[in-house]
Amino acid sequence: MYSYVARQPILDTDKNTIGYELLFRDGPKNTFPDMEPEKATSRLLSDQFLNSHCDPTGDKLGFVNFPYQSLIQLLPTLFPKENLIVEILEDCEPTDELLDAVKALSKKGYKLALDDFIPDPLWKRFLPYIDIIKFDIQLVPLEKAQLFIHRCAKFNIKFLAEKVETHQEFLHAKEIGFDYFQGYFFSRPELLQQRSIEPSQLAVLQLCKEISSKDVDYEAVERLVVSDVSLSYKLLRYVNSSSVISKPITSFKQALVYLGQNKLRQFISLVAVAHASQHKPQSLYTLSIQRARICELLAINSSLEVEPSQAFLMGMFSLLESLLDQPLPLLLGRLPISEEIKLALTAGSGDLGYLLNAVQAYEKANWEQVSHYCQILNISEQLIAEQYAESVEWVDVFTQEDN
Numbered sequence: 508m509y510s511y512v513a514r515q516p517i518l519d520t521d522k523n524t525i526g527y528e529l530l531f532r533d534g535p536k537n538t539f540p541d542m543e544p545e546k547a548t549s550r551l552l553s554d555q556f557l558n559s560h561c562d563p564t565g566d567k568l569g570f571v572n573f574p575y576q577s578l579i580q581l582l583p584t585l586f587p588k589e590n591l592i593v594e595i596l597e598d599c600e601p602t603d604e605l606l607d608a609v610k611a612l613s614k615k616g617y618k619l620a621l622d623d624f625i626p627d628p629l630w631k632r633f634l635p636y637i638d639i640i641k642f643d644i645q646l647v648p649l650e651k652a653q654l655f656i657h658r659c660a661k662f663n664i665k666f667l668a669e670k671v672e673t674h675q676e677f678l679h680a681k682e683i684g685f686d687y688f689q690g691y692f693f694s695r696p697e698l699l700q701q702r703s704i705e706p707s708q709l710a711v712l713q714l715c716k717e718i719s720s721k722d723v724d725y726e727a728v729e730r731l732v733v734s735d736v737s738l739s740y741k742l743l744r745y746v747n748s749s750s751v752i753s754k755p756i757t758s759f760k761q762a763l764v765y766l767g768q769n770k771l772r773q774f775i776s777l778v779a780v781a782h783a784s785q786h787k788p789q790s791l792y793t794l795s796i797q798r799a800r801i802c803e804l805l806a807i808n809s810s811l812e813v814e815p816s817q818a819f820l821m822g823m824f825s826l827l828e829s830l831l832d833q834p835l836p837l838l839l840g841r842l843p844i845s846e847e848i849k850l851a852l853t854a855g856s857g858d859l860g861y862l863l864n865a866v867q868a869y870e871k872a873n874w875e876q877v878s879h880y881c882q883i884l885n886i887s888e889q890l891i892a893e894q895y896a897e898s899v900e901w902v903d904v905f906t907q908e909d910n
Contacts (some may be wrong), residue, residue, distance in 0.1 A: 515528045517570065518688050526569060528594075567590070569592065572594045574599070581611060584617070585774065591618070592619075597625070601632075621637055624647075652666070733759055733796070734796060736795040736796070736823055740827065757820070793902060796823070811886070817847065847859055861880050865884060877891065
Protein backbone atom coordinates (compact mmCIF):
# COMPACT_ATOMS: atom_id res chain seq x y z
CA MET A 508 0.00 0.00 0.00
CA TYR A 509 1.14 3.53 -0.75
CA SER A 510 -0.01 6.94 0.44
CA TYR A 511 0.02 10.00 -1.79
CA VAL A 512 0.08 13.72 -1.21
CA ALA A 513 0.47 16.63 -3.59
CA ARG A 514 2.28 19.68 -2.32
CA GLN A 515 2.46 23.14 -3.86
CA PRO A 516 5.09 25.60 -2.60
CA ILE A 517 4.16 28.93 -1.01
CA LEU A 518 6.73 31.71 -1.45
CA ASP A 519 7.48 35.08 0.07
CA THR A 520 8.17 38.34 -1.78
CA ASP A 521 11.76 37.23 -2.45
CA LYS A 522 10.53 33.92 -3.90
CA ASN A 523 11.83 31.94 -0.92
CA THR A 524 9.71 28.87 -0.07
CA ILE A 525 8.13 29.33 3.36
CA GLY A 526 5.75 26.36 3.22
CA TYR A 527 3.63 23.99 1.18
CA GLU A 528 -0.08 23.48 0.77
CA LEU A 529 -0.74 19.76 1.20
CA LEU A 530 -3.43 18.24 -1.01
CA PHE A 531 -4.77 14.72 -0.47
CA ARG A 532 -4.49 12.21 -3.32
CA ASP A 533 -5.59 8.56 -3.23
CA GLY A 534 -3.49 7.38 -6.19
CA PRO A 535 -0.69 8.26 -8.61
CA LYS A 536 -2.99 10.54 -10.64
CA ASN A 537 -2.39 14.07 -9.38
CA THR A 538 -6.08 14.90 -9.00
CA PHE A 539 -8.39 15.24 -6.00
CA PRO A 540 -10.42 12.02 -5.53
CA ASP A 541 -14.19 11.68 -5.39
CA MET A 542 -14.26 11.69 -1.59
CA GLU A 543 -15.92 13.60 1.24
CA PRO A 544 -13.67 16.48 2.42
CA GLU A 545 -13.74 15.24 6.03
CA LYS A 546 -12.41 11.83 5.04
CA ALA A 547 -9.81 13.34 2.70
CA THR A 548 -8.47 15.57 5.48
CA SER A 549 -8.34 12.66 7.94
CA ARG A 550 -6.53 10.44 5.44
CA LEU A 551 -4.01 13.16 4.64
CA LEU A 552 -3.26 13.83 8.30
CA SER A 553 -3.02 10.15 9.23
CA ASP A 554 -0.92 9.17 6.21
CA GLN A 555 1.49 12.09 6.30
CA PHE A 556 1.86 12.92 9.99
CA LEU A 557 1.31 9.60 11.77
CA ASN A 558 2.58 7.06 9.29
CA SER A 559 6.27 7.39 8.56
CA HIS A 560 9.44 9.41 8.90
CA CYS A 561 8.80 11.22 5.62
CA ASP A 562 7.64 14.73 6.46
CA PRO A 563 6.22 16.27 3.24
CA THR A 564 7.03 19.80 4.41
CA GLY A 565 10.49 19.31 5.92
CA ASP A 566 11.10 22.27 8.21
CA LYS A 567 8.62 24.47 6.30
CA LEU A 568 5.02 25.34 7.14
CA GLY A 569 2.32 22.87 6.15
CA PHE A 570 -0.98 24.40 4.97
CA VAL A 571 -3.79 21.85 5.46
CA ASN A 572 -7.47 22.27 4.53
CA PHE A 573 -9.91 21.59 7.38
CA PRO A 574 -13.64 21.27 6.63
CA TYR A 575 -16.27 22.57 9.05
CA GLN A 576 -16.81 19.49 11.24
CA SER A 577 -13.10 18.80 11.71
CA LEU A 578 -12.69 22.37 12.97
CA ILE A 579 -15.64 22.11 15.34
CA GLN A 580 -14.15 18.90 16.71
CA LEU A 581 -10.76 20.65 17.11
CA LEU A 582 -9.09 17.99 14.97
CA PRO A 583 -6.01 20.19 14.37
CA THR A 584 -5.09 19.87 18.07
CA LEU A 585 -4.09 16.27 17.38
CA PHE A 586 -0.98 17.61 15.65
CA PRO A 587 1.95 19.86 16.56
CA LYS A 588 1.17 23.55 16.15
CA GLU A 589 4.70 24.67 15.25
CA ASN A 590 4.59 24.00 11.48
CA LEU A 591 0.85 23.61 10.86
CA ILE A 592 -1.31 26.25 9.20
CA VAL A 593 -5.00 25.45 9.70
CA GLU A 594 -6.86 26.45 6.54
CA ILE A 595 -10.57 27.16 7.05
CA LEU A 596 -12.22 26.02 3.83
CA GLU A 597 -14.17 28.57 1.83
CA ASP A 598 -17.48 26.67 2.18
CA CYS A 599 -17.42 26.92 5.99
CA GLU A 600 -20.28 29.02 7.38
CA PRO A 601 -19.18 31.79 9.81
CA THR A 602 -21.33 30.45 12.65
CA ASP A 603 -21.01 31.04 16.41
CA GLU A 604 -19.92 27.41 16.69
CA LEU A 605 -17.09 27.94 14.22
CA LEU A 606 -16.04 31.15 15.94
CA ASP A 607 -15.75 29.31 19.26
CA ALA A 608 -13.54 26.68 17.60
CA VAL A 609 -11.37 29.35 15.96
CA LYS A 610 -10.93 31.13 19.29
CA ALA A 611 -9.98 27.85 20.97
CA LEU A 612 -7.42 26.99 18.30
CA SER A 613 -5.94 30.48 18.36
CA LYS A 614 -5.67 30.38 22.15
CA LYS A 615 -3.75 27.09 21.89
CA GLY A 616 -1.27 28.76 19.54
CA TYR A 617 -2.41 27.39 16.18
CA LYS A 618 -2.05 29.58 13.09
CA LEU A 619 -5.27 29.99 11.11
CA ALA A 620 -5.88 30.91 7.48
CA LEU A 621 -9.06 31.74 5.58
CA ASP A 622 -8.91 29.87 2.27
CA ASP A 623 -10.24 31.31 -1.01
CA PHE A 624 -11.60 34.25 0.95
CA ILE A 625 -14.43 36.43 -0.38
CA PRO A 626 -14.84 39.65 1.68
CA ASP A 627 -18.04 39.50 3.71
CA PRO A 628 -19.06 41.43 6.87
CA LEU A 629 -20.01 38.13 8.51
CA TRP A 630 -16.32 37.25 8.81
CA LYS A 631 -15.35 40.53 10.51
CA ARG A 632 -15.56 39.09 14.04
CA PHE A 633 -13.17 36.28 13.03
CA LEU A 634 -10.36 38.60 11.90
CA PRO A 635 -8.68 39.12 15.31
CA TYR A 636 -7.93 35.38 15.38
CA ILE A 637 -6.81 34.96 11.76
CA ASP A 638 -3.13 34.92 10.78
CA ILE A 639 -3.34 34.53 6.98
CA ILE A 640 -6.00 35.35 4.40
CA LYS A 641 -5.77 33.67 0.99
CA PHE A 642 -7.27 35.37 -2.06
CA ASP A 643 -7.82 33.50 -5.32
CA ILE A 644 -6.74 36.36 -7.56
CA GLN A 645 -8.49 34.77 -10.54
CA LEU A 646 -11.80 35.26 -8.68
CA VAL A 647 -11.17 38.38 -6.60
CA PRO A 648 -9.77 41.34 -8.59
CA LEU A 649 -6.49 42.62 -7.21
CA GLU A 650 -8.00 46.10 -6.78
CA LYS A 651 -10.73 44.70 -4.52
CA ALA A 652 -8.18 42.68 -2.56
CA GLN A 653 -6.05 45.81 -2.13
CA LEU A 654 -8.95 47.70 -0.52
CA PHE A 655 -9.53 44.86 1.92
CA ILE A 656 -5.81 44.63 2.77
CA HIS A 657 -5.79 48.34 3.63
CA ARG A 658 -8.91 47.98 5.80
CA CYS A 659 -7.19 45.21 7.76
CA ALA A 660 -4.10 47.25 8.60
CA LYS A 661 -4.96 47.18 12.33
CA PHE A 662 -4.86 43.36 12.36
CA ASN A 663 -1.68 41.32 12.31
CA ILE A 664 -2.73 39.45 9.18
CA LYS A 665 -0.55 38.25 6.29
CA PHE A 666 -2.09 38.00 2.82
CA LEU A 667 -1.49 35.21 0.33
CA ALA A 668 -2.21 35.45 -3.39
CA GLU A 669 -3.37 32.11 -4.81
CA LYS A 670 -3.38 31.06 -8.46
CA VAL A 671 -0.64 33.42 -9.54
CA GLU A 672 -0.13 32.41 -13.16
CA THR A 673 2.11 35.10 -14.65
CA HIS A 674 5.10 37.21 -13.69
CA GLN A 675 3.00 40.33 -14.11
CA GLU A 676 0.41 39.03 -11.63
CA PHE A 677 3.18 38.28 -9.13
CA LEU A 678 4.63 41.80 -9.42
CA HIS A 679 1.21 43.43 -9.18
CA ALA A 680 0.18 41.36 -6.14
CA LYS A 681 3.47 42.14 -4.40
CA GLU A 682 3.06 45.83 -5.13
CA ILE A 683 -0.38 46.10 -3.52
CA GLY A 684 0.62 44.39 -0.29
CA PHE A 685 0.50 40.61 -0.61
CA ASP A 686 3.06 38.81 1.58
CA TYR A 687 2.92 35.27 0.18
CA PHE A 688 2.30 33.75 -3.25
CA GLN A 689 1.17 30.42 -4.68
CA GLY A 690 0.35 29.30 -8.19
CA TYR A 691 1.39 27.72 -11.47
CA PHE A 692 3.76 30.61 -12.17
CA PHE A 693 6.02 29.18 -9.48
CA SER A 694 5.19 25.46 -9.48
CA ARG A 695 2.43 22.99 -10.14
CA PRO A 696 1.53 20.63 -7.27
CA GLU A 697 4.22 17.95 -6.89
CA LEU A 698 3.03 14.40 -6.16
CA LEU A 699 4.82 12.51 -3.38
CA GLN A 700 4.45 8.76 -2.89
CA GLN A 701 5.52 6.69 0.11
CA ARG A 702 4.88 3.24 1.53
CA SER A 703 1.88 3.23 3.85
CA ILE A 704 1.15 0.97 6.81
CA GLU A 705 -2.54 0.42 7.48
CA PRO A 706 -4.27 -0.73 10.66
CA SER A 707 -6.62 -3.70 10.84
CA GLN A 708 -10.16 -2.59 10.08
CA LEU A 709 -11.47 -4.96 12.74
CA ALA A 710 -9.11 -3.60 15.39
CA VAL A 711 -10.18 -0.04 14.57
CA LEU A 712 -13.87 -0.95 14.80
CA GLN A 713 -13.30 -2.64 18.15
CA LEU A 714 -11.44 0.43 19.40
CA CYS A 715 -14.35 2.62 18.33
CA LYS A 716 -16.63 0.42 20.43
CA GLU A 717 -14.32 0.77 23.44
CA ILE A 718 -14.09 4.56 23.29
CA SER A 719 -17.87 4.90 22.95
CA SER A 720 -18.20 3.94 26.63
CA LYS A 721 -18.44 6.67 29.25
CA ASP A 722 -15.27 5.43 30.96
CA VAL A 723 -12.60 4.03 28.67
CA ASP A 724 -11.32 0.57 29.59
CA TYR A 725 -7.57 1.19 29.17
CA GLU A 726 -6.72 -2.50 29.46
CA ALA A 727 -9.10 -3.38 26.61
CA VAL A 728 -7.73 -0.52 24.49
CA GLU A 729 -4.16 -1.57 25.21
CA ARG A 730 -4.96 -5.15 24.17
CA LEU A 731 -6.31 -3.95 20.83
CA VAL A 732 -3.45 -1.52 20.20
CA VAL A 733 -0.75 -4.12 20.81
CA SER A 734 -2.51 -6.49 18.41
CA ASP A 735 -1.77 -4.21 15.46
CA VAL A 736 1.70 -2.91 14.64
CA SER A 737 0.27 -0.04 12.59
CA LEU A 738 -1.84 1.24 15.48
CA SER A 739 1.10 0.81 17.84
CA TYR A 740 3.38 2.83 15.61
CA LYS A 741 0.81 5.56 14.98
CA LEU A 742 -0.01 5.79 18.70
CA LEU A 743 3.60 6.35 19.74
CA ARG A 744 4.15 8.81 16.87
CA TYR A 745 1.07 10.69 18.05
CA VAL A 746 2.08 10.70 21.72
CA ASN A 747 5.53 11.89 20.76
CA SER A 748 4.18 14.80 18.71
CA SER A 749 1.24 15.91 20.84
CA SER A 750 2.32 15.41 24.45
CA VAL A 751 5.11 16.73 26.62
CA ILE A 752 7.37 13.71 26.98
CA SER A 753 9.54 13.93 30.09
CA LYS A 754 11.01 10.45 29.65
CA PRO A 755 10.86 7.69 27.04
CA ILE A 756 7.69 5.61 26.80
CA THR A 757 8.26 2.08 28.13
CA SER A 758 4.80 0.57 27.60
CA PHE A 759 1.61 1.16 25.62
CA LYS A 760 -0.29 1.58 28.89
CA GLN A 761 1.98 4.52 29.70
CA ALA A 762 1.30 6.01 26.26
CA LEU A 763 -2.46 5.71 26.81
CA VAL A 764 -2.20 7.38 30.21
CA TYR A 765 -0.26 10.25 28.64
CA LEU A 766 -3.12 10.83 26.24
CA GLY A 767 -6.08 10.68 28.59
CA GLN A 768 -9.60 9.80 27.47
CA ASN A 769 -10.32 12.85 25.31
CA LYS A 770 -7.12 12.72 23.28
CA LEU A 771 -7.42 8.95 22.97
CA ARG A 772 -10.94 9.29 21.56
CA GLN A 773 -9.72 11.90 19.07
CA PHE A 774 -6.80 9.74 17.97
CA ILE A 775 -8.93 6.62 17.43
CA SER A 776 -11.64 8.61 15.68
CA LEU A 777 -9.09 10.06 13.26
CA VAL A 778 -7.63 6.64 12.44
CA ALA A 779 -11.11 5.16 12.07
CA VAL A 780 -12.24 7.82 9.60
CA ALA A 781 -9.00 7.64 7.66
CA HIS A 782 -8.89 3.87 7.31
CA ALA A 783 -12.49 2.71 7.49
CA SER A 784 -12.16 0.68 4.29
CA GLN A 785 -8.53 -0.42 4.29
CA HIS A 786 -7.27 -3.99 3.99
CA LYS A 787 -6.61 -6.27 6.95
CA PRO A 788 -2.99 -6.81 8.03
CA GLN A 789 -0.83 -9.39 6.27
CA SER A 790 1.55 -12.01 7.64
CA LEU A 791 4.20 -9.48 8.63
CA TYR A 792 1.80 -7.94 11.12
CA THR A 793 1.16 -11.34 12.70
CA LEU A 794 4.87 -12.01 12.92
CA SER A 795 5.35 -8.64 14.62
CA ILE A 796 2.86 -9.59 17.33
CA GLN A 797 4.37 -13.04 17.76
CA ARG A 798 7.90 -11.66 17.99
CA ALA A 799 6.76 -9.06 20.52
CA ARG A 800 5.14 -11.79 22.61
CA ILE A 801 8.13 -14.15 22.68
CA CYS A 802 10.49 -11.31 23.60
CA GLU A 803 8.14 -10.38 26.43
CA LEU A 804 7.87 -13.99 27.65
CA LEU A 805 11.63 -14.47 27.63
CA ALA A 806 12.06 -11.29 29.68
CA ILE A 807 9.47 -12.52 32.19
CA ASN A 808 10.70 -16.10 32.51
CA SER A 809 14.45 -15.55 32.69
CA SER A 810 16.94 -13.76 34.92
CA LEU A 811 17.57 -11.09 32.29
CA GLU A 812 17.52 -7.54 33.61
CA VAL A 813 15.11 -6.51 30.88
CA GLU A 814 11.71 -4.92 31.35
CA PRO A 815 9.05 -7.14 29.70
CA SER A 816 7.24 -4.09 28.32
CA GLN A 817 10.41 -2.85 26.62
CA ALA A 818 11.04 -6.33 25.20
CA PHE A 819 7.50 -6.30 23.81
CA LEU A 820 7.98 -2.87 22.19
CA MET A 821 11.24 -3.99 20.64
CA GLY A 822 9.68 -7.10 19.14
CA MET A 823 6.66 -5.20 17.86
CA PHE A 824 8.77 -2.67 15.95
CA SER A 825 11.46 -5.06 14.73
CA LEU A 826 9.71 -5.45 11.34
CA LEU A 827 8.91 -1.80 10.65
CA GLU A 828 11.58 -1.57 7.96
CA SER A 829 10.01 -4.45 6.02
CA LEU A 830 6.53 -3.05 6.48
CA LEU A 831 7.34 0.47 5.36
CA ASP A 832 10.28 -0.05 2.99
CA GLN A 833 12.13 2.74 4.75
CA PRO A 834 15.35 2.79 6.81
CA LEU A 835 14.72 1.70 10.37
CA PRO A 836 16.87 4.44 12.02
CA LEU A 837 14.74 7.11 10.36
CA LEU A 838 11.50 5.42 11.42
CA LEU A 839 12.69 5.09 15.01
CA GLY A 840 13.86 8.69 15.12
CA ARG A 841 10.35 9.94 15.80
CA LEU A 842 9.31 7.37 18.37
CA PRO A 843 9.58 8.22 22.09
CA ILE A 844 11.26 4.93 22.99
CA SER A 845 14.41 4.32 24.97
CA GLU A 846 17.88 4.37 23.49
CA GLU A 847 18.26 0.74 24.59
CA ILE A 848 15.41 -0.29 22.29
CA LYS A 849 16.73 1.82 19.42
CA LEU A 850 20.23 0.34 19.77
CA ALA A 851 18.80 -3.15 20.01
CA LEU A 852 16.84 -2.68 16.78
CA THR A 853 19.52 -0.88 14.78
CA ALA A 854 22.74 -2.41 16.12
CA GLY A 855 21.64 -5.61 17.89
CA SER A 856 23.52 -4.49 21.00
CA GLY A 857 22.80 -4.84 24.71
CA ASP A 858 20.69 -7.54 26.36
CA LEU A 859 17.64 -6.45 24.32
CA GLY A 860 19.62 -6.70 21.10
CA TYR A 861 21.01 -10.13 22.00
CA LEU A 862 17.49 -11.24 22.89
CA LEU A 863 16.16 -10.14 19.52
CA ASN A 864 19.10 -11.80 17.75
CA ALA A 865 18.34 -15.06 19.54
CA VAL A 866 14.67 -14.92 18.55
CA GLN A 867 15.47 -14.12 14.92
CA ALA A 868 18.00 -16.96 14.81
CA TYR A 869 15.38 -19.36 16.18
CA GLU A 870 12.89 -18.23 13.51
CA LYS A 871 15.49 -19.05 10.83
CA ALA A 872 16.44 -22.37 12.50
CA ASN A 873 20.03 -21.15 12.80
CA TRP A 874 20.80 -23.35 15.78
CA GLU A 875 24.45 -22.32 16.00
CA GLN A 876 23.44 -18.68 16.44
CA VAL A 877 20.69 -19.66 18.88
CA SER A 878 23.26 -21.46 21.02
CA HIS A 879 25.66 -18.51 20.79
CA TYR A 880 23.14 -15.95 22.03
CA CYS A 881 21.72 -18.28 24.68
CA GLN A 882 25.21 -18.50 26.17
CA ILE A 883 25.58 -14.71 26.14
CA LEU A 884 22.15 -14.25 27.75
CA ASN A 885 22.60 -17.18 30.14
CA ILE A 886 19.30 -18.77 29.15
CA SER A 887 18.60 -22.28 27.93
CA GLU A 888 17.75 -23.23 24.38
CA GLN A 889 14.83 -25.19 25.79
CA LEU A 890 13.39 -21.98 27.26
CA ILE A 891 13.42 -20.32 23.84
CA ALA A 892 11.71 -23.36 22.30
CA GLU A 893 9.01 -23.35 25.00
CA GLN A 894 8.37 -19.61 24.80
CA TYR A 895 8.34 -19.69 21.01
CA ALA A 896 5.64 -22.39 21.06
CA GLU A 897 3.66 -20.42 23.62
CA SER A 898 3.90 -17.22 21.54
CA VAL A 899 2.63 -19.04 18.44
CA GLU A 900 -0.30 -20.43 20.43
CA TRP A 901 -1.02 -16.99 21.90
CA VAL A 902 -1.15 -15.38 18.44
CA ASP A 903 -3.39 -18.19 17.11
CA VAL A 904 -5.84 -17.72 19.98
CA PHE A 905 -5.76 -13.96 19.56
CA THR A 906 -6.44 -14.24 15.83
CA GLN A 907 -9.31 -16.67 16.39
CA GLU A 908 -10.86 -14.30 18.94
CA ASP A 909 -10.66 -11.38 16.54
CA ASN A 910 -12.19 -13.41 13.73
